Each structure stands twice: as C-alpha cells, then as structure tokens.
Amino acid sequence: MTVEIPEPGVVVGADGSEHGIAALRWAAATAVAYGLPLTVLHARPDAIAEPTLLAEPDGVLGDAVAVARAEYPGLQTRALQMPDAPVQSLLAAGEEADIVVIGSRGIEGFRGLLLGSTTMHVAPYAQCPVVVVHSALEGGVLFEASDGYPGNPGQVVLGYDGSPAANRAAAFAFRHAEAIGCGVVAVTVEAGRGDPEAEPIDPENATPGSDTSAFHSPVIVTASSFPDVPVSFVAGYGRPAEVLLTQAISAELLVVGSRGSGGFAGLIMGSVSQKVLAHASCPVAVLHPGIPAETASGMA
Structure with a gap:
C-alpha cells in the first residue's frame, strides 16, 4: 500500500509505550534539526480502511501528537493512521520518508520490536534509514566499558x-x-x-x-x-x-x-x-x- 503524504519527512511509529515516547521525542528533535515535518504513524489494522491523515487524532495517536506539539510548537506535525500491521505500515511510509524512527520495545502491534519480527523486517527492507531508539533510553541496561572508557560524547x-x-x-x-x-x-x-x-x-x-x-x-x-x-x-x-x-x-x-x-x-x-x-x-x-x-x- 502506497502512502501519499506531501513531504512525510521524519516518520515515527507511535504505540503508547515508554519506548515509543522516547522514539517520538528523538524523532521530533531530529525533524527540527533537519528542517523537516514530523509524521506520527499509528497502525490500526482494518481491511476496508485507507491511510488517513487526521486533523484531530485521539487515543494513542492523539497523545503522541500532543507530546510533539507541546515540546516543539513550531514543528509541522501530522497524525497518520494506517490500516495495516506495523511492519507493512512502516515500510509503506518509509518509501517516501527521509527517516523512519521506532522504539525498541512496545505494546500492541510493536511488541517484541527488539528481538521480534518488526526490527528484522523493517530495518533490512525500509527504503530509508531506520533509527531504533532502544531500551537503554527507558530503563534498560547501558553498556559500560570495563576500563571506564569515555566513548565519544556528542559525536x-x-x-x-x-x-x-x-x-x-x-x-x-x-x-x-x-x-x-x-x-x-x-x-x-x-x-x-x-x-x-x-x-x-x-x-x-x-x-x-x-x-x-x-x-x-x-x-x-x-x-x-x-x-x-x-x-x-x-x-x-x-x-x-x-x-x-x-x-x-x-x-x-x-x-x-x-x-x-x-x-x-x-x-x-x-x-x-x-x-x-x-x-x-x-x-x-x-x-x-x-x-x-x-x-x-x-x-x-
């Protein structure tokens, strides 16, 4: 299914999870830095529906859009409801997007993102870069070098x-x-x-x-x-x-x-x-x- 959105820019999957919110915030900040609009995508499988841009979204999609608009009021933020499963929805949106952003673990359709089928099917096949905002940003275990190596802060x-x-x-x-x-x-x-x-x-x-x-x-x-x-x-x-x-x-x-x-x-x-x-x-x-x-x- 082709998603026809004028300049989708940065697309982020929303599912109501903490990891999804972390991905949303990263995506919104990146859209501002890139000078691109933000498209917040929520998958609600429905065989008879069509991809729809909602002027007044509610539920999970509405909550996600509200977060982005509150933190970045000058950012053009759109709400996209997709009638397919998450993998198909993200791949379809990625055909025209600059970046697709997803959280590492979610609820509902995005469950099992880190180890399950969503990452394995979206990352290798999306027609644009895929950024995974992972569990370490929301209570996961951060990697620490045994010798205290500082890494590359800010790079x-x-x-x-x-x-x-x-x-x-x-x-x-x-x-x-x-x-x-x-x-x-x-x-x-x-x-x-x-x-x-x-x-x-x-x-x-x-x-x-x-x-x-x-x-x-x-x-x-x-x-x-x-x-x-x-x-x-x-x-x-x-x-x-x-x-x-x-x-x-x-x-x-x-x-x-x-x-x-x-x-x-x-x-x-x-x-x-x-x-x-x-x-x-x-x-x-x-x-x-x-x-x-x-x-x-x-x-x-």
Whole structure:
C-alpha cells in the first residue's frame, strides 16, 4: 500500500509505550534539526480502511501528537493512521520518508520490536534509514566499558567495514552530524576474542594506494561533501559489537549497515545487532545497501 503524504519527512511509529515516547521525542528533535515535518504513524489494522491523515487524532495517536506539539510548537506535525500491521505500515511510509524512527520495545502491534519480527523486517527492507531508539533510553541496561572508557560524547559514531551497506551508513552519519552540529568518528574493527581495543588512525594522510588509504577512501570522499563536519578515524580490535558499544558510549547516534563483511556479517539477524540495539547508550541507525545514496545523504 502506497502512502501519499506531501513531504512525510521524519516518520515515527507511535504505540503508547515508554519506548515509543522516547522514539517520538528523538524523532521530533531530529525533524527540527533537519528542517523537516514530523509524521506520527499509528497502525490500526482494518481491511476496508485507507491511510488517513487526521486533523484531530485521539487515543494513542492523539497523545503522541500532543507530546510533539507541546515540546516543539513550531514543528509541522501530522497524525497518520494506517490500516495495516506495523511492519507493512512502516515500510509503506518509509518509501517516501527521509527517516523512519521506532522504539525498541512496545505494546500492541510493536511488541517484541527488539528481538521480534518488526526490527528484522523493517530495518533490512525500509527504503530509508531506520533509527531504533532502544531500551537503554527507558530503563534498560547501558553498556559500560570495563576500563571506564569515555566513548565519544556528542559525536556520531559510524561502524565501517567497507561493505555497500556501510557506505550508505557513512552517508547518513555525515548527514546527521551536519544537521545537529557535531563530528563523525569512523570505527573499523578487526575481529578477535580479546578485550576491546582501539587507537586513532589517520587514513587521510596514509600513502596513496595503500590498504589503509584504499579501504577508507569511500568515507573520505563522503566527508568531502560535508566540509563542516569534523571526521576522525579509529581502528578497533575485539568482538565487533563490544568495540562499537564502547566507542558509542554517550554518542549522539551509532550508525551501521544492515549486512557487512568480516566482523559485521549478519548485523541485523545475528547477535551483533541484538547486543548493539539492546545495550548501546545512544539510538542506533541501520541502513541496507539498497537505500539510494541520495536518500542516505539527504542530497536527493
């Protein structure tokens, strides 16, 4: 089912849960930063209904819209009631959206978001970036490095492994960093079984044609399109999820591709994504390689 909404902008799923409210607040703040409208979506399966923009929503949808309008009165906020199940509704809205935002665990149709079918079906297939505002923001267990590593406060952390999905993730990471006025920390990981380790590297000044220069060149090229965004590079060693979680402590956003190579393989379906989504101390954005580069970068 196609959703025809003039400039849907940032789309957020509303289900009445605490995690849904956390996602709503993040989505509203992001819409303001991006200069886009906010579309609040609530799924109420009904075979004979049509997608409907409601001028005076009530119930769960009305409550969510009221929160957004109270906190951001200047933001254009629309209420969209969808007649399909949550997965189908979010995917349909994502065909035209800039970003889809969902909470990690919910009630009603969004139940089981973290470990169940919604994440596995929305994140790998949505035609735009998907941001999961996870349980750590609403009483979950935050990841803490054993050595007290401070992470990258106030930065966007990019998990990069050279895969097509990671290249899409890079484009979105820079777009988001530009919008909120921060830098990007690009993290690569050599998979291993030891404790997480990381050190700064400088691929921009590496020998042209070297493995380091060639591997990071897509990120360097992307960074050149966002000259106001500072970028730094970190080379990590250890279990990929733990390295990323350590680097993402206190970050604004962790951005990853849906399917990667090496340590990031199986990111969406396997244990890496589950651990990242469950324990990262920040929201997590997931992009798959089929997302148009223009959509990821916001340069359409």
